[in-house]
Amino acid sequence: MTVVRIESLSKVYGAVRAVDRISVEIGDGEFISLLGPSGCGKTTTLKMIAGFEEASEGAIRFDGADVVRVPAEKRDIGMVFQNYALFPHMTVDQNLAFGLEMRRVPRAEMRSRIDRVLEMVQLSGFSGRYPSQLSGGQQQRVALARALVIEPRILLLDEPLANLDAKLREEMRVFIRDLQRRVGITTVYVTHDQAEAMTMSDRVVVMFGGRIAQVGAPADIYERPQNLDVARFVGQVNLVSGTVTSADGGTLAIDTAFGRAAAPARDGLYPGQAVTLSLRPEAIGLGAPGKAGAPGRVEARYYSGSLIDYRVALDGGETLHVQSFPTVAFAEGDRVSVHAPADRLWLIGAAQ
């Protein structure tokens, strides 16, 4: 299996740096997601790894060897496309055999490998069908099987679930993740869907404007966003204002509407300065009025079965998005007290 190292990789179109000196190492068998809004350079990065876009600068190393000059067909990658890109004039069998034929795999071995992979994607009876005779989810699994049957060094997936309906998409997340674990293949997954990136990945690379904003495990990215863009892009977030009150022994004390929060000291932050903190909706607790916390009023309530979303206006003027289990039930117009644990108030930086 393969370790992928990307070293200050750039893609320049005229004056635009679509990908701007990004560096990341993807471990053997790791599932990594490139997450970001459209135009952030995630797909361009994937195409450079695949060899369909030429890198302007930098290196892409598969187990140490730079592949930037290696043509796509010699990189030994398996790729799954957003629109599946199945060959419509070939049956499922022929689609899967294509990559094996290119590798001159003997007939008998071809048969057993195709059968094995079709079983893995639960499409054993479908080998004689044409893609037009399959549903979207089945086509998706054929595309996955076609990429896996060649036993590539790296699996690349370009928004593979974007064309599926919501329920199928959630099923396929789990399916792809389980399959990847079983095969143990190094995987790069491109998506703009943060929930998808978080459920599937070992680590997430968040990209904005061609640069990496943050790399980390899903929980890191979600609970400890390094800047405002990441906090806003990954999940729902409340931005809470605060004031630095003291900076002692490498720790900042910050006063907020929810009490005092602490954060490691940071360059450029000093007592008296206004700062912004992030607070996730599900971290906020609602209580009966008069209890500890900031007083407020429920403005709106959205019931979605497993959860209830509230919009709460604090008496101080701020509006919060709060998420709770249905066991905590308030009606619109109810007075509430809003409390947030100090450890879920995460310092983002100086207020802008």
Added chain:
Amino acid sequence: MSAASAAVAPAPSRLRLGPLVLIAPAAILLAVFLVIPYLNILLMSFRAPGQGTPYGEGFTIANYLRFFSDGFYIRQVANTLWIGFLCTAICLVVGFPVAWQLARGSPRFRAIGYGLVLSPLLVGIVIRSYGWTILLGNNGLINRTLTNIGLIEGPLPLMYNALGIVIALVHVFLPFMILPLMAAIQGVDPSLETAARSLGASRLTAFRRVTLPLCMPGIQAGCILVFVLSLSAYVTPSLIGGLRVKTMAVTVVDALIDTFQWPWGSALALILSVTGALIVVLFARLTRMKWKVART
């Protein structure tokens, strides 16, 4: 509201009438001006030759016997088919790259290219053919220029042979090849080639195994169009082929108009049509696309 919903929900029998009404104009046109004349030609081909009249008394298969016992006419059919085959093959090879650029190239090129591709059709057929005689003749522009710059001693035989006919026909039939090809290429998702390459195929292999087979509907349509048009072309072969090389269309017109042998000309016309149709059917069968018919 209720009146409107009544109007859009007609009885089942009226629903089936709709398509019939819509295809009626074309159907009537074809029946009156194609099917009936063809039946007439079929009948005429079995008539006896007349003396001073278009045809004589009774029916006979003499016209067909005459054709099949005379190597001259069989060779002429073969020659016509050969010209048709050459035109089709050359149009395909020359037209494919143009169609590719039109389908995949920049929009600006597409606008210019589209105009250029259609331009041969903007000139009348007679004028265009005369134009070619000026270019291709022994004293024509091409031969004179080549002689003047000393590249050749005597004139190249460009006219009164199959080569001249093929050159002139390819010129005018190219659009009929390029347009269906272009539509077919536009219908092939470029990501399929990318997928093929990700699976280890070189650019050439990806083209040969994926793009080309998927362009087959366009190739089929273009080839059939050009082949049929080449077989039935009259003005260009008669002006450029002259008396030396005659295609079947020219011979048929000679028989009908110059020598007034309606039954003989009808038989020749039918033989040409049937041969052409058989070849088209055979070609369509050979290039049949299983994946096009496959549906759940």
